[in-house]
Amino acid sequence: MKTFTHLLPILFFTLASIPAAHAYPEFIKNGYANCVTCHNSPRGGGMLNAYGKGIGASESFLARELPEEKKPTLEHGFLGRGMFLVNNEVSVFPMQLDYLGTLNLIDSLRFETVLGLQPTRVVNLLDNKKWSDYFVFRKILTNYRPAEGLEFSLGRDFAPVGIQLPDHTAYVKLRNRRNVTDFVTQLRAEYWGEKYQITPFLYLPSYLEAKTNQERGVGLRGEYLFNDTTSVGSSFLLGSTTSIDRQLYTLFARVSGEKFGVLSEFDLTNRKTASATFKQYSYFVKPFYFPFSWLEAAFYFEGLLVDKPFFDRLTRMGPSAFFRLNKEFSFQADGRLEFSRTGSTYASFYIQAIVGLL
Numbered sequence: 001m002k003t004f005t006h007l008l009p010i011l012f013f014t015l016a017s018i019p020a021a022h023a024y025p026e027f028i029k030n031g032y033a034n035c036v037t038c039h040n041s042p043r044g045g046g047m048l049n050a051y052g053k054g055i056g057a058s059e060s061f062l063a064r065e066l067p068e069e070k071k072p073t074l075e076h077g078f079l080g081r082g083m084f085l086v087n088n089e090v091s092v093f094p095m096q097l098d099y100l101g102t103l104n105l106i107d108s109l110r111f112e113t114v115l116g117l118q119p120t121r122v123v124n125l126l127d128n129k130k131w132s133d134y135f136v137f138r139k140i141l142t143n144y145r146p147a148e149g150l151e152f153s154l155g156r157d158f159a160p161v162g163i164q165l166p167d168h169t170a171y172v173k174l175r176n177r178r179n180v181t182d183f184v185t186q187l188r189a190e191y192w193g194e195k196y197q198i199t200p201f202l203y204l205p206s207y208l209e210a211k212t213n214q215e216r217g218v219g220l221r222g223e224y225l226f227n228d229t230t231s232v233g234s235s236f237l238l239g240s241t242t243s244i245d246r247q248l249y250t251l252f253a254r255v256s257g258e259k260f261g262v263l264s265e266f267d268l269t270n271r272k273t274a275s276a277t278f279k280q281y282s283y284f285v286k287p288f289y290f291p292f293s294w295l296e297a298a299f300y301f302e303g304l305l306v307d308k309p310f311f312d313r314l315t316r317m318g319p320s321a322f323f324r325l326n327k328e329f330s331f332q333a334d335g336r337l338e339f340s341r342t343g344s345t346y347a348s349f350y351i352q353a354i355v356g357l358l
Helices: 002-012 025-030 050-058
Strands: 074-086 090-106 109-117 135-147 150-158 183-192 196-204 216-227 230-240 245-256 260-272 277-292 295-306 312-324 329-340 345-357
Touching: 216 245
Parallel strands: none
Antiparallel strands: 074 090, 074 345, 090 109, 109 135, 135 150, 150 183, 183 196, 196 216, 216 230, 230 245, 245 260, 260 277, 277 295, 295 312, 312 329, 329 345
């Protein structure tokens, strides 16, 4: 039980993003270079637009057509996930409860928020009495779109880095301050067209971190769609706290045909403290197959290598399957086998039930 308790905060938000965002990287198969096709936000996540809702409904097992609707002034959404986990024991627990809200004051001005259950509170839900100890605003964002293809955003959100994998436990995210609690206060610009998306940003801490872990910096992300099946991108981030300087360089690619494809990301991180300078290398590769539009089968490979004096080496792999029953209900099953530098292995299997009213 002790091992499971330590792992639960990490597993709590495994793949913790909305179902449509889960499909985002693989949607290269539909020729989408960015998220604005299906989402209100060009960054993805949050509420779906009318087209995105239609795609979610039509590409599910119980496919249906949705009636046309006007863009509402106030939009509400809910995302919930339940986990069935098998490792040293069998456990069933709630993994995610999120409220999503969007206020569309005018066509060019949008406010977004995501209020979620704190992952570290799942084990001890009755330990505290203040509501602020149970919930956290992971997104509070003001967005201004002066013209189609250009949007400015100010507020709290996750840093726009890498391929935007929904799995926050992937090494390229977990070991690079891109975990589920690593949101930042940021000012960013989104500039996009049919074949490209460019995102420069400045960021400050969320101020929920410990003082020594409050990072400030600058970054840039870009992605280019070469054709209907291939896109490549890169991002960099330069940040510093009172105790460490960090440089993150990322290369990623999405390649897909109608049925088969692969996602990949490689990260190089340089860190410098008062006493040491060291590098970290991490990668993620995921071949996937869509036998049907509502079913994805995949197998992923991950790796991590950290230089001395903080030497570490990890490898993880396993199968994955995602089944979209309809626009609101989905299921995901994953198996994981992790190998550590000491030669020990850790195996787990879990099934997620996902409810997304978006």
